[in-house]
Amino acid sequence: MLLFLPALLCIFTGGRCLPVLDVKGSDCLEDASMKTDGHWPQAGCDAQLTDDILTAEKRHQGLLRELQELVEHEFEREHHDTRETEEYDLNDLDDQEDGKQARRRDEEQMEARKQGNKEEEEEESARELEELLAEQIRKKEEGRKDDAELEELRKEEVNSEKDGEVEEKERSKNEAELTAEKEKVEHELQALTSDETKMRERQEKEEELQELVHKMERVKEEQEAPTEGEKGKEEDTTPETKEPQQKREMEKASDERTRQFEKERYSDDEEEEEDGDEDEEEEQDESEELLEIEAQLRRVAAELRKLHRG
Known part of the structure; x- marks a missing residue:
């Protein structure tokens, strides 16, 4: 545009930009040209x-002024455009600088974020490591x-085995005790049976006695x-005196045998609690007692025979 305007100004200046004249003016121009040819108008x-x-x-001057004003x-x-361009360039530079600064800030922020992320990652890794630990x-x-x-279960199992062994021993012991008690009861039953037999024999001996x-x-x-004479008198007295005497003697003998039987029974009960030797001694004592009774019976029988002979 700056090159175009001076060229346009030169064209107008060289050509003088003559205005359009009317017919009369053209005649005067012709006259002027004639004047130049030696003819006066x-x-x-x-x-x-x-x-x-x-x-x-x-x-022409007005046009020149207009052109100059235009120029x-x-x-x-x-100039304004140039200044605006320069300002724009400056602004662009400022914008570029701002952009650089913004980029730097972004980079710094990115770096800070990366650093923060790195620290967070390190902290996360540390937390994960702590969690793993x-x-x-x-x-x-x-x-x-x-x-x-x-270990506790093993101890309990061992204790259970020991308890089982203890229980087994206790059960065996109880079985042995029960067996011994059973044998004792059977022996006592046998002894009672023997006692009953002996009692019957004793009663029979007493009856015989x-x-x-x-x-x-x-x-x-x-x-x-x-x-x-005395017989009649004795008949009056014998039933009254002799019968109570015999009864007393019989009661005395019966009481004596009862006491002896109770004593023997009591001694039998005490001797049942002792061992087998005592049972044998008791049987021996009872046998001796029976022998004594038999001896008494034999003695009484001998006296009876003697009385019959006398």
């Missing part, structure tokens, strides 16, 4: 031509706990029979 054309030339010059305006606009410790503790529980005593008394009564 007609009267009145000179003044008109001068006015026209002056008017054209004014117009100045164009220069100002160009805590997990390992927890697993070890659980392993120790499981080992302790297994009483019969022998009665026989001996009757024999004595027959041998000591009184005379007829």
